[in-house]
Amino acid sequence: MTHRIANPKTPTSLEPAINSQPSTAKFKAWGKALTIPVLLLLLSEYFVRAGWIESYLLPAPSSLWQTFTDLANGDLWQHIWASSFRVFIGFLIGSFLALFFAVLVGLNKQAEAFLEPSFSAIKSIPSLAWIPLLLLWLGIDEASKITLIAIGAFFPVYTNTVAAIKGVDRKLIEVAQVYRLKYWQLVQQIILPAASPGILTGLRNGLSLSWMFMIAAELIAATQGIGYLLSDGRETSRPDIVILAIILLAVLGKLTDRVMQSLETWLLRWRDVIKH
Incomplete structure (x- = not known):
């Protein structure tokens, strides 16, 4: 009797369904994410067209495209670049300093005794309170704006990093002591990898606050930027320019957060977590 051996490379009827699942899931995710924005746009369009809301208070969403086209043919991209550059530089400076001091405070009791009370007090100062002092010290040029953004990025990164370092499982430290790891080996191979989820969460929060502090800086003294468009x-x-500037902030903030989220997923790919 002859037995026919199935070719392992022959596709089965289940493969198309399995391959289509990721694309279907992405389509559903996009549909859910766009439901509320699209619904708000449709309701706004209807209320303005029906006369329930005056157009000088809230322009119809359909008219925003013309405003965007007019600004895009002008200096809109310069405003976007100016704000993005300030956020990027301020976030880099603020997060770098925050990581440095957070590791120092989280690993050294003496440094914590000296630095933590001062940082806790400074953290409670509102962002607008810094603006007059920075304008007096640094003027209205880029230095004052970038410094304010760096202040905004500093404290979320610092706070989350210190908490993450202090929250490292003591059993991991004991294992490192059993293997007689040196101090910097302990920090590099045990503490920082274990604290990395909290550190990356702090970086994402710091990036979000960088956009907020950027607006605070540009509303006071700027000739370019999205904050200047708002003003x-x-x-x-x-109101069409104001709403368009708010939409730009939402889009840029979401894009940068998505980049940080992708970086976080890649760096923490070793984790065994629940995937929805």
Whole structure:
């Protein structure tokens, strides 16, 4: 009797369904994410067209495209670049300093005794309170804006990193002591990898606050940037420019957060976590 051996490379009827599952899941995820924004746009369009909301208070979403086109043909991209550059530089400086001091405080009791009370007090100062002092010290140029953004990025990164380092499982430290790891080997191979989820969460929060502090800086003293667009739209009674600037902030903030989220997923790919 002859037996026919199935070719292992021959696709089965289940493969198309299995391969289509990721694309279907992504489509459903995008559909859920866009439901509320699309619904708000449709309701806004209807209320303005029906006369329930005056157009000088809230322009119809369909009219925003013309505003975007007009600004895009002008200096819109310069405003986006100016704000993005300030956020990028301020976030780098603030997060670098935060990581340095957080590791120092988290690993050294003496450093914690000296630094933690001062950082805790400074953290409670509102962002707007820094602006007059920075303008006096650094003027209205880029230095004052970048410094304010760095302050905004510093404290979320610092706080989360210190908490993550202090939350490292003591059993991991005991294992390192059994293997007689040196101090910097302990920090590099045990403490920082174990604390990395909290550190990356702090970086994402710091990036979000960098955008907020950027707006605070540009609303006070700037001739370029998205914050300047917000101020200009208010002074010229142009709600369409104000709303468009807010939408740009939401889009840029989401894009940068998505980049950080992807970086976090890649760096923490070793974790065994629940995947939805």
